[in-house]
Amino acid sequence: PRFAALIPAAGSGSRLGFGIPKALVDLQGKTLLERAIENLAPLVDEVVVALPEGQSIESPVKQIVGGNTRQDSVFRLLQATEADFVLIHDAARPFLGAKVLERIKGRVIQSGAVTAALPATDTLVHSSGGFWGYLVDRSKTWAVQTPQAFRRTLILDAHLKALQEGFEATDDAGLANKYGSNVELVLGDSRLFKVTTPADFELATAFAQLWDQ
Numbered sequence: 001p002r003f004a005a006l007i008p009a010a011g012s013g014s015r016l017g018f019g020i021p022k023a024l025v026d027l028q029g030k031t032l033l034e035r036a037i038e039n040l041a042p043l044v045d046e047v048v049v050a051l052p053e054g055q056s057i058e059s060p061v062k063q064i065v066g067g068n069t070r071q072d073s074v075f076r077l078l079q080a081t082e083a084d085f086v087l088i089h090d091a092a093r094p095f096l097g098a099k100v101l102e103r104i105k106g107r108v109i110q111s112g113a114v115t116a117a118l119p120a121t122d123t124l125v126h127s128s129g130g131f132w133g134y135l136v137d138r139s140k141t142w143a144v145q146t147p148q149a150f151r152r153t154l155i156l157d158a159h160l161k162a163l164q165e166g167f168e169a170t171d172d173a174g175l176a177n178k179y180g181s182n183v184e185l186v187l188g189d190s191r192l193f194k195v196t197t198p199a200d201f202e203l204a205t206a207f208a209q210l211w212d213q
């Protein structure tokens, strides 16, 4: 089967606040997007990236214009490939190792829908108004990451239904599940954290030196 890596990279990075699109921010000599491409390219047949309007990168990968939301960017990416399976991975997660990718690829052919996820390790609490509401059973809770992988037609159908109903989700596994797919959780990695805030960027800067050596 053919695999495509789809990289939503069209966000503005408002919480990071560097004044340029987050995917194009330099992290120790390579942009977040370059890092994502470099990790994915060896394991797929094709890479497609969604960029903010008016942006392009120097790379042989296919580039398209993203949308106003992550969901819209992924929907456009899905229309730019005919691969049997798609691996959707945020440009904002620069430390994607081959082991996680192999686990994801290894399960998606059978499952049809999988996501990297980590069992929660912090105590989890549902809050109301800034106060402790009630404890959430941590033993049943996972933090969802990317990559997320799907049979292309499965996730395309979910996107089409979501578009029809105006349903919005923060990720594609959430969309797939909303429209009836069983989504298998595959062990992710704490190094797959998403660079969202300046504090995350500080961590990423320090860790990049280890990652790159």
Ligand code: CTP
Pocket (backbone or CB within 6 Å): 007, 008, 009, 010, 011, 012, 013, 014, 015, 016, 022, 023, 050, 066, 067, 068, 069, 070, 071, 073, 074, 090, 091, 092, 093, 194, 195, 196
């Ligand atoms: N993304 C996208 N298109 C959008 C919004 C987000 O392709 N319209 C991508 C981002 O580029 C990122 C991933 O989705 O790789 C996860 O989004 P997030 O971490 O929220 O990035 P930004 O939207 O750029 O950040 P912020 O929400 O702080 O502005």
Ligand code: MG
Pocket (backbone or CB within 6 Å): 011
């Ligand atoms: Mg965002």
